[in-house]
Amino acid sequence: MSVGSTLLKLQELDLSLERDRKALAEMPEIAELAKKRRAYQKLKADATKLYAQRKDLETYLKELDDQEMDANDDIRIAQRNVDSSDYRSVQQLELELSDLAKKLERIAFDRKDYEAKLAELKKKEDYLAEYTAKFEASVIADTKRAREKAGSLKDAIDASEHQRASLLNTLDAGTRSSYEAAAKRFRGLGVERLEGNVPTVCRMTLQASSLDALKHAGDVAECPYCHRILILSEDGEE
Incomplete structure (x- = not known):
């Protein structure tokens, strides 16, 4: 190869190297992946919040179950201990039973509210879990494509650098x-x-x-x- 041809080839290689290095450094896929990873972390954080809210509701419902059990135990104890021949005892029982009935009504009302919230929360969790799984799969696929593209560019850069060094060695x-x-x-x-x-x-x-x-x-x-x-x-x- 003549000196002139070598110099022109060197210039062609250098321009190609500049383009490939710039393309590698400024790959839009890298910036997009960074955005997706931030979005993925937010999805995980949202899932953690929903999980904490669900556990709180389940705890509240368990407490209501305990309160209901205690109230029913109180009802049985009050009924068992009353002297039906004693008017005042009967009156006291009626008052206690009325208070316990109101307590059970409040428990039933609160349970219905908590159960509705829990059902809605579980729907959100299920939707978020499905969406997150699909999003994660897309991030994995995009990461693979970005790595393949970066690898292809790096291979091209390495080959050009090797060829450039060989050409330079032919010049004085x-x-x-x-x-x-x-x-x-x-x-x-x-x-x-x-x-x-x-x-x-x-x-x-x-x-x-x-x-x-x-x-x-x-x-x-x-x-x-x-x-x-x-x-x-x-x-x-x-």
């Missing part, structure tokens, strides 16, 4: 230095071809005198206008 130190300087100065476009009398990057038409001077420059010269490396010949194998 002066040419390597000139190429690196031009690439840095012109942001990756430090090499151009001469097509007819027009360089392919700066597009400034060369005068006859400039063309005549370039005839003695060999395969590689410097553009008299933009001062990029100007490839005059791309003959294949040397």
Whole structure:
């Protein structure tokens, strides 16, 4: 491969490397995954809150069951201990039974309210669990695709870097230095071809005198206008 062809290939590789490195660093999938992971953490936090609320309701219902059991025990004890021949005892029993009946009514009312809330909460938990499972599956799938894409880009970068190093080794130190300087100065476009009398990057038409001077420059010269490396010949194998 001629020096000119090598320089053009180097520039092509460097531009490709820049694109691939930028694509890897700015993968939209990575930002999207970060958003999804934050959303997933919120779903888990919401599930924890619902679980805590459900356990509270179940505790309240258990307490109501205990209160109901105690009230029924009190009713049986009061009825067993009353002297039916004693008017005052009967009156006292009626008062106690009335209070206990009201207590049981309150327990029944509270239970109905708590059970309704518990049923609604369980629906929310079931829906959230199903949604979270689907969301988690989508995050896993997106993560796999992002890793595959990143891996593909990394492989391409590694291959280009290896090829770049091989090409650089075919150039003498002066040419390597000139190429690196031009690439840095012109942001990756430090090499151009001469097509007819027009360089392919700066597009400034060369005068006859400039063309005549370039005839003695060999395969590689410097553009008299933009001062990029100007490839005059791309003959294949040397």
